Amino acid sequence: MEPPGDPDLISRARVGEKSAFEDLLRPLIGPAARLAYAMLQDHAEAEDVVQESAVKAWRKLGNLRPGADFKPWFLGIVANQCRTVRRGSWWSVVRSEHENRDDRLGPEEAAVRSMDLRAALRALPPEHRAALLLHFYLDLPLEAVAVALGLSVPGVKSRINRGLKRLRPSLRGGEVLV
Numbered sequence: 258m259e260p261p262g263d264p265d266l267i268s269r270a271r272v273g274e275k276s277a278f279e280d281l282l283r284p285l286i287g288p289a290a291r292l293a294y295a296m297l298q299d300h301a302e303a304e305d306v307v308q309e310s311a312v313k314a315w316r317k318l319g320n321l322r323p324g325a326d327f328k329p330w331f332l333g334i335v336a337n338q339c340r341t342v343r344r345g346s347w348w349s350v351v352r353s354e355h356e357n358r359d360d361r362l363g364p365e366e367a368a369v370r371s372m373d374l375r376a377a378l379r380a381l382p383p384e385h386r387a388a389l390l391l392h393f394y395l396d397l398p399l400e401a402v403a404v405a406l407g408l409s410v411p412g413v414k415s416r417i418n419r420g421l422k423r424l425r426p427s428l429r430g431g432e433v434l435v
């Protein structure tokens with residue numbers, strides 16, 4: 258199987274080869290589902306969003322610029338579909354990159370910190386939340402986040418910085434676990 262985003266796969270999918278499109282989409286279903294769930298906090302809605310996004314991607318594959326990476330383009334479709342579902346009221350979860358720190362905490366303290374982070378993320382404007390989720394939760398590089406959100410890299414950096422700045426006071430001790 259060819260690597261995801263391979264130009265040959267994209268070309269074959271553009272001319273209607275279903276198996277090529279499936280090969281492009283297969284490695285992105287997991288990240289897309291995680292993004293949708295993080296934004297919606299509902300497994301059934303997240304599944305529906307990913308399925309609808311896959312159908313939209315198939316229909317609009319001709320809109321993918323030549324040479325563009327398929328992953329951020331598709332994740333942008335997922336993010337937009339989530340926005341449509343929630344009309345800007347996203348529910349968010351961000352995984353902690355410092356999981357071993359939470360291991361030293363008791364289960365109650367770890368749960369409280371997780372709830373604090375979720376509440377703080379819910380209070381963020383949707384555009385800041387999306388940038389944070391795509392970059393920290395899905396580990397997308399800034400360039401890919403920019404493509405997914407239709408922004409410049411400096412615009413993404415600005416949204417991430419503003420989002421983190423707004424998160425800090427909301428969390429105990431001013432500590433952000435993203």
